[in-house]
Amino acid sequence: MSLDGKRVLVVGGGSGIGLAVAQGAAKAGASVTVASTNLDKLKPAAADVGGEAAVLDVTDEAAVEAFFAAARPFDHIVTTAGDWGRPRGGALADLDLQAAADVFKVRFWGALAVAKHGGPRLPTGGSLTLTDGMIAHRPSKGSAVSTAMAGAIEHLTRALAVELAPARVNCVCPGLIRTGIWDSIPDERRQATFERMTSRQLVPRVGEPDEAAAAYLFLMTSGYTTGQVIQVEGGSALGG
Numbered sequence: 001m002s003l004d005g006k007r008v009l010v011v012g013g014g015s016g017i018g019l020a021v022a023q024g025a026a027k028a029g030a031s032v033t034v035a036s037t038n039l040d041k042l043k044p045a046a047a048d049v050g051g052e053a054a055v056l057d058v059t060d061e062a063a064v065e066a067f068f069a070a071a072r073p074f075d076h077i078v079t080t081a082g083d084w085g086r087p088r089g090g091a092l093a094d095l096d097l098q099a100a101a102d103v104f105k106v107r108f109w110g111a112l113a114v115a116k117h118g119g120p121r122l123p124t125g126g127s128l129t130l131t132d133g134m135i136a137h138r139p140s141k142g143s144a145v146s147t148a149m150a151g152a153i154e155h156l157t158r159a160l161a162v163e164l165a166p167a168r169v170n171c172v173c174p175g176l177i178r179t180g181i182w183d184s185i186p187d188e189r190r191q192a193t194f195e196r197m198t199s200r201q202l203v204p205r206v207g208e209p210d211e212a213a214a215a216y217l218f219l220m221t222s223g224y225t226t227g228q229v230i231q232v233e234g235g236s237a238l239g240g
């Protein structure tokens with residue numbers, strides 16, 4: 001199954017892993033739309049992939065519904081949307097349950113909104129690919145909410161694969177990937193931080209966005225694969 005001539009939507013495609021997915025899909029001949037909340041971020045990404053930019057906030061269900069109702073149908077939808085502004089960790093005893101619920105807003109409820117309004121429009125053989133993260137499988141102290149949220153995305157994937165069949169639904173679970181989210185660590189400390197975080201992995205280095213993107217491209221084009229989660233994590237789960 002080829003992406004040549006296919007219409008691909010990447011929600012979160014203005015940066016990071018999503019941008020690498022958009023670039024890979026465009027290179028494979030797809031017509032790509034990148035979508036997220038910030039048009040300034042999307043414009044250069046759309047120019048880079050020779051595609052279109054669409055402003056879309058996945059936390060606004062009415063906007064998601066209106067977007068898919070107005071858009072020409074997509075063959076494949078990927079969402080890598082994730083927000084970083086709110087606190088996502090902390091001691092259980094100090095947990096604010098409303099803040100904990102908010103952690104699900106973009107990554108979980110946003111993905112479900114995209115599935116609800118975009119999924120039924122996918123053609124047979126088309127696909128929806130969600131994103132979680134290895135925190136689902138490697139909880140640490142203070143990660144209860146993030147771990148539960150990421151794990152919920154994997155279970156959502158399996159349920160949506162049943163709901164939306166014969167369209168296919170899968171998920172990519174990245175480990176540490178070198179994107180702009182790590183830029184808040186000063187340059188001089190970032191490499192040392194990556195080395196500390198990855199030293200026990202079987203592949204002891206940070207992953208690159210195009211290495212994560214390869215999994216999304218596989219899931220889009222593998223017409224016999226649905227309900228699956230691919231971990232792209234350098235062997236962090238096995239590395240102790």
Ligand SMILES: NC(=O)c1ccc[n+]([C@@H]2O[C@H](COP(=O)([O-])OP(=O)(O)OC[C@H]3O[C@@H](n4cnc5c(N)ncnc54)[C@H](OP(=O)(O)O)[C@@H]3O)[C@@H](O)[C@H]2O)c1
Pocket residue numbers: 011012013014015016017018035036037038039041042056057058059080081082083106107110131132133134173174175176177178179180181
């Ligand atoms: N990088 C890693 O090490 C890593 C590890 C594990 C999991 N992940 C997961 O992989 C995904 C992508 O991460 P990344 O590193 O590529 O981060 P990123 O560059 O920040 O990409 C996330 C994208 O989501 C968009 N977004 C945020 N809120 C949105 C909303 N309400 N509606 C629509 N789009 C929204 C952002 O664009 P706007 O600001 O324009 O909205 C941004 O382009 C995230 O879900 C993250 O949790 C990443």
